[in-house]
Amino acid sequence: MSKLLKSIEKKIEIDKEIINVLPKTGIKQIKDLKKKIETMLDKYNKMDASIIKEMNRRYDNITSIKENPEIAVVKKQILEWNNLGLSDDAQNAFEKMGLDKLLYNLNGYYKKDLGTINKDIIRCVKKFKEVGIQLTKKDFNISEYVSEYMSVLLEEASKGVTNSEIIKNAFEKVYWKCSDLIPHIIVNIRQIYDKHEEEIELFYKNKTEKILSELNLTKEQLEAKKQELVEKLDSLVNLDGRNILDSFFNNTYSVSDYKRENYDKTYEKIISKNPDELTKEEKADMDINISDLHNNLVEYVNYLEFKFLIDEILKLREEKLKEVAKEQEEKANANKKDKKGKKDKNGKNTQKSEYETLKLEIKTLFDDIEKINGTHVEEKPKFGFFKKKEEQIINKNDPAKILERDKKILSIKDLYAKIDICRQKEVIFANVNDTSKLLDLLRLASYNYGFLARTIIKQYPDIIENDIHSMIERIRKFVRLYNFSVINNINMLEKKDISIVIKDKYKLLGMALTKENFSEAGIDELIKDIQLIKSYNDIVRSNILLEDIQYVINAKEILKR
Amino acid sequence: MEVKGIKLSEIEHTELLELHKQVSDFIKFLDGEYENIKKMEAERL
Structure with a gap:
């Protein structure tokens, strides 16, 4: 205890003693004691006001920390490039x-x-x-x-x-x-x-x-530049005092966890020895390994959460491969029966894919609707003029025609639902091959909102609309903004257990990880421990002091800020 | 601002918080005592 605290403590003890020993039997004695307490209250209230003033001064000073302006610049650049969808x-x-x-x-x-x-x-x-x-x-x-x-x-x-x-x-x-x-x-x-x-x-x-x-x-x-920026942003945010402080304000981190003894205990749990036993260089290396492991774990947990999308892509690819094989078989059989097969005037095979058939059906229905509406425009002739018919709707007085047209509009809506699924398969077929990585599949899954929503509902039938939207946002953010190092390297056909791949790597680097750490029951605790060590290290390297954070969080309640 | 000749701005955060705790706890104690003594005074008058 400091000199000041000891001195105040002693002074309070004396004042308490004075109140206890002063006689309070007669009215004069009571009045004297009352006067004494009033004097003491005045003195201690003034002292408390000074303390509160100093507390507020420090609170304002610490919380006035601003976010590194470079963060906004890098974020903006990444978003701009993302929105272009160039890659x-x-x-x-x-x-x-x-x-x-x-x-x-x-x-x-x-x-x-x-x-x-x-x-x-x-x-x-x-x-x-x-x-x-x-x-x-x-x-x-x-x-x-x-x-x-x-x-x-x-x-x-x-x-x-x-x-x-x-x-x-x-x-x-x-x-x-x-x-x-x-x-x-x-x-x-x-x-x-x-x-x-x-x-x-x-x-x-x-x-x-x-x-x-x-x-x-x-x-x-x-794409490589963007990835560099994502890494840079990650580092800037992790070491930024404003962002760190906000993580404590919004309860992402808790001051009770961020104590040196807790850090040492957690570190020891992960490496099976006290971090003080490591040399400065060994500790620095281990800190980097822990930071990498944290990145891998977050990636792994997100992968597990969104794996159902990868599974759906693989399922659709399997279906499409079967359809293609069947189509080829049918073509071969048709050719066997009739060597010429079904061909157009140019000799090309006219057998259409499901996607092309649906497209044609939609076009035909639109043509029919335009004819009923009187807005149909004949294909433009190569030479000469073509005349667009009057755009006004000419059959509005024919209820039978209107009814027919309205049915066709609804049929088109259903066909679009089918063609969207069909197109998804076509895209998968065209873009996924045996060398594709897990991230390629997740990225592909993230493109189409309708596909994402349908697949999410299939996985979580009771999910509400807002949760679908927020999950899609999270998936897209993860795919576009994460600094990947695991699923971008694992082939989609590999049957490896990713958790074991991660565990083995870090065991080789001296961490005491077991299979249980990656089990459903253990993974949350492992992430919490690794997060604590990593964030603690980040805070130490950042532009804000842990003592300042602890002070602000404790003072916040007292000062009702 | 000084308390007992020591500048408040120079003490550590933990000390400041502890100081506030000590003083505010004692103020609560004094408030309680003051209420008691007021009651005693009222009874005597």
Whole structure:
């Protein structure tokens, strides 16, 4: 105990004794004692006010620490490069635009309010604008219901409103004529995308080329640069006083854990000897190993959580491989029966894949709808003019035709659901091969919002909408922003137990790890221990003192800050 | 600011927190004693 504390303690003891020994029988004695206590209270309250003032001064001083400005710069750079999706060849323009997410949200329209739906519809319109396609009410012509509603919504949205009384009235009016208004809008948006798909793909291609040329990098070089930045960001954040302090404020870390004796005890548990027995160099090496192990463990735990996505990709690939084998067998058999087979006038085999068949079915249905609507445009002739028929809907007075068309619109919606699954298989087939790594599969799984949502629901049937969304965000963040070193190196066909691969590596480096540490019952404790050592080391290397953190967390409660 | 001739700004965080604890605990004690003595005074008057 310091001199000051001892002195105050002694003074308090004396004052306590004075109160105890002073007589309190007569009224004068009582009044004297009362006066004495009042004097003491005044003295100690003044002292306490000084102490509180000093405590506040220190609290403000420590908590005024700012985040390293370099963190924001690096984050921004990574996000910019991520948003470009430059290295994601398997991601199509539909996904790059974010229409996969918006249309998934719109598909669940019955669970949402009108304001949210309108916002998502307008977001879709904006996404087209971002890729150079300015949509107007004329583009929303799949049915007179869509035309009527979208005219009002677009007009109101141009004034910055998406949930006005005018919109609500328009919805009310149209909805009772067609309760499938939102599915109609969804199909209309997909039709617009299909019409412009090549143009949008070209937009992204040109944009990618322009950026890469400006940066004077190849896609691979850019990906490597991004990875370097991810590592840099990780290090900057881990050693940043502001971020460390916030981890204590938001209870990610607890001051009771971050005590030297606790650190030494945990270290000893991991390496089977007291860290003081290590030389300075040995300790520095072991600290690096522990930091690496922490990174591997976080990666491993995330991998375990999202492994169901990899399993789904492998399952779909297996299905697709069987389908392809069957198709080839059928082709071979057809050729045996009739050497010519089914061929077109150019001699090419006309047998279509499921994806192509579905695409054709959708196109045929759209043609039928346009014919009913009177908006059908014949294919442009090579020479001469083609005339677009009047865009107004001409069959609006023929209920039978309208009914037929509305059925076709809903059929298209179902076909799109099928073609999305089919496309997922095509993408997997085209991008996954026997040399693919586990990360390649997870990355592939992360591209399409609809696929992610469907697979998550399959895995967790009772999951609620918000949790699906937050899980997708976490998956995408993990895939894009993690500093991988395990699953990016393990082949998808390897039947290795990743936990054993990790355990063996660090056992060789002198850590006392066992299989039990990686069991369901032991992994959380192992991560907690490794996290404690790593974070403790980071704090020691950071620009904030552990003593300051401990002070701030303790003082926070006292000062009610 | 000084307490017993020692500048508060110069003592360690743990000491400051402990000092606050000692003083505030004693203030609570004094408050209790003061209430008691007030009651005694009221009874006598």
